[in-house]
Amino acid sequence: MPDVPEKIRCDACPVMCYIDDGKAGACDRYANSGGSLIRVDPLTVVANAQAQGTPLVPFLGKAADWDGELVRPGDEFVTAVGAGTTYPDYKPAPFIVSSHVDGVDMVTVVTEGIYSYCGVKVKIDTDRHLGPERAVVRCDGEAIGHVTTGEYGSQMLSLGGVNHLTGGSKREGRVTCQALLDLCNGKAVEMAIDDGSTVVIQAGMPPVVNGQREELMRVGCGSAAIGMFAKQWYDLVDEVVVVDDHITGVLSEHQAGKVLGARPTGISIRGRRSTPGRYFQVAAPGTGWGGTDVTDPLSILGDFKAKQAWPGLTMMMVSTTGEHAAYYILDDDLKPVLHDLTPALVASVERVRENCEPALCSVLFMGGAGGSLRAGVTENPVRLTKSVKDTLTYVSAGGAPVYVWPGGGITYMVDVTRMPDNSFGYVPTPALVAPIEFTMKLDDYAALGGHMDHVVPIDDVVGPEGQRHDQRQLARRADNPWPLDRSHFKWNPGA
Amino acid sequence: MAGPHAALLPAAPGQAPRLHLQHGPIDLVISADGAESEVAAAYRQAGDRFATVLAELVEELPALRRAAAAGDPPLAGATARRMQAAVRPHAAHGFVTPMAAVAGAVADEVLAAMARGRDLRRAQINNGGDIALHLAPGQSYTVGLVPRPDRPALAGAMRVAAGEGIGGVATSGRHGRSLSLGVADAVTVLAADAAAADAAATLIANAVDPGDHPAVRRLPARTVDPDSDLGDRPVVVAVGRLSDGDVAAALAAGLARAEDMARRGLIAGAALCLDGRLRATGAAAPRLAPPPQHRNVHGGTVHA
Numbered sequence: 001m002p003d004v005p006e007k008i009r010c011d012a013c014p015v016m017c018y019i020d021d022g023k024a025g026a027c028d029r030y031a032n033s034g035g036s037l038i039r040v041d042p043l044t045v046v047a048n049a050q051a052q053g054t055p056l057v058p059f060l061g062k063a064a065d066w067d068g069e070l071v072r073p074g075d076e077f078v079t080a081v082g083a084g085t086t087y088p089d090y091k092p093a094p095f096i097v098s099s100h101v102d103g104v105d106m107v108t109v110v111t112e113g114i115y116s117y118c119g120v121k122v123k124i125d126t127d128r129h130l131g132p133e134r135a136v137v138r139c140d141g142e143a144i145g146h147v148t149t150g151e152y153g154s155q156m157l158s159l160g161g162v163n164h165l166t167g168g169s170k171r172e173g174r175v176t177c178q179a180l181l182d183l184c185n186g187k188a189v190e191m192a193i194d195d196g197s198t199v200v201i202q203a204g205m206p207p208v209v210n211g212q213r214e215e216l217m218r219v220g221c222g223s224a225a226i227g228m229f230a231k232q233w234y235d236l237v238d239e240v241v242v243v244d245d246h247i248t249g250v251l252s253e254h255q256a257g258k259v260l261g262a263r264p265t266g267i268s269i270r271g272r273r274s275t276p277g278r279y280f281q282v283a284a285p286g287t288g289w290g291g292t293d294v295t296d297p298l299s300i301l302g303d304f305k306a307k308q309a310w311p312g313l314t315m316m317m318v319s320t321t322g323e324h325a326a327y328y329i330l331d332d333d334l335k336p337v338l339h340d341l342t343p344a345l346v347a348s349v350e351r352v353r354e355n356c357e358p359a360l361c362s363v364l365f366m367g368g369a370g371g372s373l374r375a376g377v378t379e380n381p382v383r384l385t386k387s388v389k390d391t392l393t394y395v396s397a398g399g400a401p402v403y404v405w406p407g408g409g410i411t412y413m414v415d416v417t418r419m420p421d422n423s424f425g426y427v428p429t430p431a432l433v434a435p436i437e438f439t440m441k442l443d444d445y446a447a448l449g450g451h452m453d454h455v456v457p458i459d460d461v462v463g464p465e466g467q468r469h470d471q472r473q474l475a476r477r478a479d480n481p482w483p484l485d486r487s488h489f490k491w492n493p494g495a
Numbered sequence: 496m497a498g499p500h501a502a503l504l505p506a507a508p509g510q511a512p513r514l515h516l517q518h519g520p521i522d523l524v525i526s527a528d529g530a531e532s533e534v535a536a537a538y539r540q541a542g543d544r545f546a547t548v549l550a551e552l553v554e555e556l557p558a559l560r561r562a563a564a565a566g567d568p569p570l571a572g573a574t575a576r577r578m579q580a581a582v583r584p585h586a587a588h589g590f591v592t593p594m595a596a597v598a599g600a601v602a603d604e605v606l607a608a609m610a611r612g613r614d615l616r617r618a619q620i621n622n623g624g625d626i627a628l629h630l631a632p633g634q635s636y637t638v639g640l641v642p643r644p645d646r647p648a649l650a651g652a653m654r655v656a657a658g659e660g661i662g663g664v665a666t667s668g669r670h671g672r673s674l675s676l677g678v679a680d681a682v683t684v685l686a687a688d689a690a691a692a693d694a695a696a697t698l699i700a701n702a703v704d705p706g707d708h709p710a711v712r713r714l715p716a717r718t719v720d721p722d723s724d725l726g727d728r729p730v731v732v733a734v735g736r737l738s739d740g741d742v743a744a745a746l747a748a749g750l751a752r753a754e755d756m757a758r759r760g761l762i763a764g765a766a767l768c769l770d771g772r773l774r775a776t777g778a779a780a781p782r783l784a785p786p787p788q789h790r791n792v793h794g795g796t797v798h799a
Contacts, residue, residue, distance in 0.1 A: 013520070015519050020721055
């Protein structure tokens with residue numbers, strides 16, 4: 001510890017007071033006690049905690065299925081949620097916690113990073129047309145990102161990033177920061193896509209497109225649907241058209257139908273034929289049948305060819321989610337006439353629906369643990385990067401696993417739904433604040449130039465002395481790997 | 496970093512719940528009387544406006560902490576402009592920064608957003624003792640006067656009615672959160688809005704000063720609060736025993752400042768408290784009735 005406690009910068013609110021030792025900030029809620037930022041309004045903390053139903057206990061994870069045994073060393077993990085930061089990280093991270101796990105001394109460096117370089121990648125499970133690729137995505141009129149690639153049954157958005165956070169106008173930055181913060185904290189955010197739809201996105205929830213809640217992902221493209229259900233349909237109906245914005249499938253022409261011996265029906269589809277029974281661009285993208293703008297499916301058909309078609313020919317048209325379906329019988333002029341679906345066809349449409357997975361929005365936070373953040377971990381920041389790449393250091397975000405991108409820096413992605421509630425904050429830069437933990441062997445930490453004189457045993461952090469911190473105890477999420485598990489590390493003999 | 500926080504405070508029996516908005520150093524306690532749906536809509540509007548108030552202020556903080564001058568270019572934010580307008584008339588009479596009106600200006604700004612298009616009988620936003628009032632015709636509030644904010648007890652009460660041109664009540668002194676250059680325990684000011692009342696209360700409290708006195712200990716503001724807009728100006732950190740004459744002289748100095756402001760139309764009235772003694776001027780003087788028998792803190796009485 002330094003002899004003369006220094007001023008600290010409080011990051012509890014946008015005012016960001018510099019607080020001298022023994023003094024409180026402008027709010028009288030946070031104070032500097034010997035160089036540590038402490039809360040001085042415990043009553044408010046208690047009241048807040050009670051209001052949120054959060055018990056006032058350490059903010060650590062313990063196995064959810066704890067069987068009553070004494071807590072073993074290594075069963076506790078301090079996450080960086082609420083740990084605070086030492087902005088701009090010229091000082092050691094707020095908590096550098098050591099623990100003894102199965103005979104190995106481990107250390108976890110816990111900090112809340114301030115990410116000027118960050119954004120979210122959103123995967124929206126929908127066939128509906130959200131907007132053209134590269135279209136601008138807006139919140140409150142401000143550009144916060146863009147539409148990127150279409151993927152399997154879904155549309156990707158790329159939101160935030162440094163160009164929107166700090167590269168545009170002040171308001172653009174503020175609106176972007178707020179949208180990212182809300183998305184990452186699991187709140188619903190409405191956004192409008194240029195020349196496209198209005199969509200409400202919330203991590204882990206179905207998307208709402210133009211006011212309509214999207215319930216199901218499509219079972220596959222139209223061609224895939226023919227392949228999957230050809231055998232069931234072949235006995236029930238002469239022709240099936242699966243309407244899809246990407247590839248519309250036609251049973252009688254499709255390879256799957258041919259194999260079954262399906263008879264040509266003289267059907268003609270308005271679209272660009274790809275391979276037999278597979279058609280691109282049968283209509284414009286939209287929010288109608290199968291992600292097209294079609295409301296009357298017959299509009300994608302030309303006249304039936306008299307040479308092949310016959311009066312009484314039966315045809316089902318169905319969307320890739322089974323949300324739309326119609327049944328037709330050709331009259332004497334070979335014109336399709338709408339009839340009720342037969343019970344067997346109703347059941348087959350139900351089967352399509354049943355095979356569609358629930359449509360969800362996935363929100364992945366992506367941020368770069370850049371130069372200054374790493375300095376809170378080690379005096380030689382690049383060694384931390386190397387240690388991560390060498391799998392000597394395990395990176396987690398609020399205890400959740402992250403994917404670290406190859407290449408330079410520690411740029412990672414994390415599924416925000418696997419992190420504790422309200423893990424994210426912001427600073428007025430504008431930038432997001434997100435928890436990050438680096439876990440490694442104590443001697444590896446020493447080797448990369450870690451702040452060894454700031455390492456404290458976990459019991460000191462979570463024990464009675466540590467209770468001056470506003471602590472929250474969470475059960476471990478079963479689907480998150482335990483950050484202290486040795487299988488993460490190169491030195492694990494089993495690895 | 497924590498964002499703005501909003502919560503409904505539990506209501507006293509028969510009373511509408513109050514709204515608590517907090518972000519960083521700003522704490523607003525809001526109450527409104529009117530149809531339930533109107534109050535609910537007003538609370539939503541207040542919350543919506545509050546969301547960005549602190550961020551907007553922080554953006555202009557350096558300018559807000561600088562001494563105001565008559566010819567200053569206009570600030571950008573709506574709240575900042577209220578602060579600037581409130582302190583500008585005082586700029587020629589000595590050092591003042593827009594921060595002298597921050598609490599009142601925030602209360603005014605949120606009250607304006609909250610009342611816009613709503614049908615409320617009355618509404619008030621209390622920002623740590625600086626209060627913005629909205630009164631429909633025929634309505635009134637009773638404002639309780641607390642001579643020592645650190646020892647809450649009512650010394651008197653003032654009725655403020657619609658149509659009197661009073662939309663703000665603010666209190667300043669040694670026991671609040673802000674630093675004071677004077678020794679006043681509390682100076683409560685009635686003015687057209689809370690920002691004007693806040694700025695005036697701050698400056699009148701600074702003027703309640705017996706001058707160089709061995710019982711009054713002062714320190715440069717910066718040593719008490721490194722971020723203070725008062726810089727190296729000596730703020731009062733402790734007051735020992737003052738003689739009756741000292742108290743009277745200090746109050747007289749403050750009263751002179753208050754009367755000057757009242758003459759210039761900047762305030763409607765002021766009440767000055769020091770060491771258990773009270774002087775009042777303008778609209779405050781005839782209103783200081785004995786406190787109500789039933790001190791209903793949730794009801795019509797608001798504590799300045």
